[in-house]
Amino acid sequence: METLMDIYAARVAAGTLREDPAQVAVLPLLERVRADLAQQPVKKGLLSLIGGRKKPEAVQGLYLWGGVGRGKSMLMDLFYDHAPVPARRVHFHAFMQEVQGGIEAARKAGTADAIAPVVEKIAQDIRLLCFDEMQITDIADAMIVGRLFEGLFAKGVTVVTTSNRVPDDLYKDGLNRQLFLPFIEIIKQRLEVHHLHSPVDYRQGRLTGTPVYFHPVTPDVRATMDDIWNDLTGGATESLTLKVKGRDVVLPKFHNGIARATFWDLCGQMFGPGDYLVIADAVKLLILEDIPRLTRNNFNEAKRFVTLIDALYEAKVRTVCSAVDEPERLYIEGAGAFEFERTASRLREMQDKDWGEDAE
Structure with missing residues (x-):
């Protein structure tokens, strides 16, 4: 059987990948999980004696962490595409939103242990869960992941995940973090x-020499934004819905930490700082399109845009923009124009080719 090392080497030879020793070192670890899953026998027990079937136990999975753009998601996709068992690949944020929805439905149905039916449903059809970007920022998620994952492992589900954080830094400084610590031990x-x-950030590298702020918005600029999206994601079309205090915050296009949205998608709705913090936490690169002229006529939208840029800036989210004009000329009159000078300065700083390269 062709190994992941063989597949990686073939892609390097074909010129679709650049060989990276740090990535090559991960391949045997993923191959070990793949082989264990393929060879895991059905556990003998009472069910086998009466002709029934029992799922194999979960094998040891992999927690792959490191900086943005190092190839974690690419390696996991390579593994997932050649998984020998029924599998699912999902962004961790989206998965936890599904779980919270399932728990809420079970509670409404009067189920005493609301996590149990959620675990059962997940484990029915798969033996492998591949998570992209595991991170815990919500206390509701933090309080259930321990029991959730214990249940999944008990049902024979193996987990492979990427993260920007070492396990000990998950939910760092979070409320009631001591209740979360057993989950970290489960992970380990x-x-x-x-x-x-x-040492190489390939996501940054693919933008090297490419402008990240385009104005004005012309058909050629729109085509360029399409090209950037297609180059970074392969033309992905899936979306991501983030739940923030019961509200849906939708990123119309999302893939491997890269999101694409218009100004009106993110600033035309009544979002606040909490919404933008969640977006900044979920996204590592944002393609933000169609930023309009900002005046007293769209003052509320302008305020939201300032808050969004602040959140992206503080989180070191790489941002590619298309706008009606240069940053300094987006908001030149009306209440808030003076305060916008800081936002314009940040937009300029975020255009630097080295900006955000030290973000983890």
Whole structure:
């Protein structure tokens, strides 16, 4: 059987990948999980004696962490595409929103243990869960992940995940974090933890020499934004819905930490700082299109835009923009024009080719 190392080498030879020693070091770890899943026998027990079937136990998975753009998601996709068992690949944020929805439905139905039916439903059809970008920022998620994952492992589900954080830094400084610490121990016991320590940020590299702020918005600029999206994501079309205090915050296009949205998608709705913090936490690169002229006529939208840029700036989210004009000329009259000078300055700083490269 062709190994992941063989597949990676073939892609390097074909010129679709650039060989990276840090990535190559991960391949045997993923191949070990793949082989264990393929060879895992059905556990003998009472069910086998009466002709029934029992799912194999979960094998040791992998927790792959490291900086943005190092190839974690690419490696996981390579593994997922050649998984030998029924599998699902999902962004961790989206998965936890599904779980919270399932728990809420179970509670409404009067189920005493609301997590149990959620675990059962997930484990029915898969033996492998591949998560992109595991991170815990919501206390509701923090309080249930321990029991959730214990249940999944008990049902024979193996987990492979990427993250920008070492396990010990998950939910760092979070409310009631001491209640979350047992989950970190579960991760360390059930998943092999590996740091992908590459010095190269390939996501930044693909933008090197490419402008990241375009004005005015012309058909050629729109085509360029399409090209950037297609180059970074392969033309992905899926969306991501983030739940923030019961509200839906939708990123119309999202893939491997890269999002694409218009100004009106993110600033034309009544979003606040909390919404933008969640967006900044979920996204590592944002393509933001169609930023209009900002005046007293769209003052509320302008305020939201300032808050959005602040959140992206503080989180070191790489941002590609298309706008009606240069940053300094977006908001030149009306209440808030003076305060916008800081936002314009940040937009300028965020255009630097090295900006955000130290973000983890």
